[in-house]
Amino acid sequence: MHNDVKEILLSEEQIATRVQELGAAIAVDYKDQEVVLVGVLKGAVVFYADIARAIGEDMDVKLDFMSCSSYGDGTTSTGVVRILKDLDRSVEGKHVLVVEDIVDTGTTLHYLLDNLKARGAKSVRLVALLNKPERRKMPVHVDYVGFEVPDYFVVGYGLDYAEKYRQLKYIGILKEEVYQA
């Protein structure tokens, strides 16, 4: 385990099992439909790669990405969402499934889901690996949730603190002294 991690919250095995379950549920709901998977860079990349393959072969899936940033290098949302990179293709008339690592205050997803609906998508749904409802400031409907997590700052499996720890295979609770120092 990484020295900056206090405790493993979700192991590699727990994540893998849950990702397969989510993929199976999504595959049933979208069977034979064309769907654009919108990954929210950078936190979602690891989950995105796994969920895209867990969905299976019966959906016509297109991959696209957006980059939004609201945390900068800290552990609290700035409250302002910036689009740093937009989608490559229009989603007008398309089914969109947004793939996210975590819904925390809800600031990012509240903004992003509204933004995608306003582009005329046929439907917009959200799959998030983690949901941290205790910290919610803006309402967000999460269609597919991997795990509900308590109010700890977590890292790994794509999630960072100051751009570090994204490559950890598990999700761990970051030691307070790492960000309070």
Ligand SMILES: O=P(O)(O)OC[C@H]1O[C@H](OP(=O)(O)OP(=O)(O)O)[C@H](O)[C@@H]1O
């Ligand atoms: O619900 P919220 O409070 O808005 O927090 C969730 C968002 O914050 C993180 O992204 P961040 O802005 O840190 O960018 P990153 O994905 O590059 O880490 C995370 O990946 C979500 O996109």
Ligand code: HPA
């Ligand atoms: O707990 C978290 N960890 C990493 N990034 C985050 N972005 C929002 N909440 C978190």
Ligand SMILES: [Mg+2]
């Ligand atoms: Mg981040």
